[in-house]
Amino acid sequence: MFPTLSLLRLGALSGLACALGACGGTAAPGAVRQAAAGLDTLVPQWMARTGVPGVAVAVVYRGETLYARGFGVRRVDGDAPVDADTVFQLASLSKSVGATVMAGQMQGGTSAIGWSTPVQHLLPGFALGYAETQDNARLTLGDLYAHRSGLPEHAGDLLEDLGHTRAEVLQRLRHAALNPYGSYAYTNFGLTAAAEAMAQARGVDWATLSAQTLYQPLGMARTSSRYADFAARENRAWGHVQAGISAASYGAEPARYAVQQPPRQPDAQSPAGGVSASAADMARWMALVLAQGRWQGRQLADAAALQAAMTARPGGAYGYGFNVGPDPHGHPSVSHSGAFLLGAHTAFILWPQADLGITVLTNAQPRGLAEAIALAFGEQALGDAAPGAPSADWLAVMQEKMRGLYRPLGALAGQQPPAAPLPPQPLAQYAGRYASAYYGGAEVQRSGDALDLVLGPARVRYRLRHWSGDQFVFTPEGESAPPGSVSAVQFSLDGAVPAMQIEYFGEDTARGSFARVADGQ
Structure with a gap:
């Protein structure tokens, strides 16, 4: 199933690991600035290779926005430029942003809610079809945010495609065939159930809770978890798709993109894929996360809850809404990728030990560009490659890893109808x-x-x-x-x-x- 999010565990791209002694993470200011300046050349070059119409990039270092710039155009049939304030659909970067909202609602008090809170305590009507009824009673917000509920991969996505509302999808998940409780399988609507539980416990809808908890106090004036807000922005990036794309042709040459119509409307899974934001706003969010939830003297998110979100669950590489693991050069990092087949591709990487982060937003279906830019920047900033000399062609690497996302589904895909078919009934x-x-x-x-x-x-x-x-x-x-x-x-x-x-x-x-x-x- 083509995922609403293209989940890429960036730390798995290399055989390097902390055990090899490459787990530093400091970044010299000069190297970081030089790497950021190099984006002015790198991004346009790789946009030309892919044909992606628009890109926005933000870099945060030591609590400050070091770089925020747009490239290209908001829509391929126009000339309005992308800038640092252009709003993009984030796709599954929404999971990490939403995990921060959750951490913001986990601060102290006698009635505090935490990652270990059973979801049924907050959302009594939610249940899955476990063979053991006690599994529903022990299913926690953290289980759902870590994709360890037992729901199969991407359960609920097709229900959304058929027009079911969020409430209807969550109700119907009880009929999904489950994997063993605690096993990992990436699912947008399992995570959405946890966020919905928090919102209902607070007596507001998720988009409002996100704005009140995070976007407004952080000054993310162009960020929303509501599609109507994105659609109303004058300075917004339109999604783009490539006609005739296939696994065989993918990445072979620059794509010829067209504006996606109708645009992707992800409100049903808003906590998992429905945030829209600018690169400048994402810089504020990265600074907050790197500062353990603190912003301008205020603790906007509980530090312990946020740290738990950025800690891999036992035996895995995913925390609560964050990928966790070493980058290709062994540096500890947290990250996430996001993609809509219908026109968006995004990525961020944070290197907490270096107090460094980058977000890359693009307005086209996934081409590997977002992760490639982030990885190329990271190795320059952390001193793992000489200036202007990446250790790998990261765009080619990422495109190859994404090729499988374009393989058609179905046992009969690519086959010719039988020459002598049996006749149908009337x-x-x-x-x-x-x-x-x-x-x-x-x-x-x-x-x-x-x-x-x-x-x-x-x-x-x-x-x-x-x-x-x-x-x-x-x-x-x-x-x-x-x-x-x-x-x-x-x-x-x-x-x-x-x-x-x-x-x-x-x-x-x-x-x-x-x-x-x-x-x-």
């Missing part, structure tokens, strides 16, 4: 209403000499193409479907309960089976 036999406890209702509608599959509150419509016998296919589209994906739909009409199995909707939950609903029900 199309009217397939038409009707179907239902899934997880996905809700679906309809198969007769449309002349064809069938349409209609799903979800958004009434997402797919034209079914006959493949062979009782098997049909369609081309899924949207945030979760890389170009070229194909889904099989297998009808089983001869059993006691007629049903259809939709391959695409079985990827993340093993719940792709829809049973026929009798007339009148």
Whole structure:
């Protein structure tokens, strides 16, 4: 499943580790300034290699914004320039920002909430389908922010694509097929459940809580966790996509981008992917995190809770909303990447021992550019490469690591239809209403000499193409479907309960089976 976030564990890019003696982390002021100045040349060069229309970069060092600049244009068919105040969709950088909001709500008091607070204490209606009922009682906010609830990878994303609201997605997660409790699997809506629990405990919605806890006191005037605020900004970056992109062609030459229409609207998973911010605002956030939650003499986030968020859980490389681990040269770092297939790619890296951080925001689907800029800057600033001489072509490295994100889904992807297919039954036999406890209702509608599959509150419509016998296919589209994906739909009409199995909707939950609903029900 193409993730709403392209999660990249940056520390895993190299075999270097702290055990090799490369775990320094200090940064000489001269080297940091020289590395920042080099961005003026590096960023345009790598934008030309990728075709990405717009980029904004911010660097924080020793509590100050050392560098904040924009490059390129907000949308490819215009000439409005990107600057340090241009607002970008952050995608999954939202998780780290939201973890800071959570830490801001964990400061002292007799009724304090912490990462170990059971989610059901705050959100009593939330439950997952554990075989052991006590697992729901012990599921904590931290479990959900660390992606260790047992939910399968990206559970809930397809529900969002079908138009279900946040409340509906969280309710339906109880029907997801679970991995063992405590095992790691990255999921936007599991984390969203923890944030929603905190917001409901405080009696406000998540976007308001984020603004009151973090954005307003930190002076992040252009930051919001509400899509309508982003859409209303005059100085905002539009998302861009590349037509005809594939795993084979990805990275081969500069992309020709077009403005994504409609724009990605991530309110349902706002805590996990719905923040929008400028590079200048992100500089303030990085400074706060590097200062253990302190800003201009005020403690805006609990230092212990924030440190816990930036500490890897046992046996893993993820804390609470942060990737944790050494960078490619062995320096301790925390980081996150964010990506929307529909037009955004972002990254940040913090080196706490050096009191140094960089955020890179781009307005195009992932091309490896954001992480590459951050890594190239980091090794220059920390003295791991000579000025102007990166130790690797980080753009090529990151593009290769991201190639797999563009592999189409489906066992029939790239295959030609059978030359002599078995005939279908009369199309009217397939038409009707179907239902899934997880996905809700679906309809198969007769449309002349064809069938349409209609799903979800958004009434997402797919034209079914006959493949062979009782098997049909369609081309899924949207945030979760890389170009070229194909889904099989297998009808089983001869059993006691007629049903259809939709391959695409079985990827993340093993719940792709829809049973026929009798007339009148």
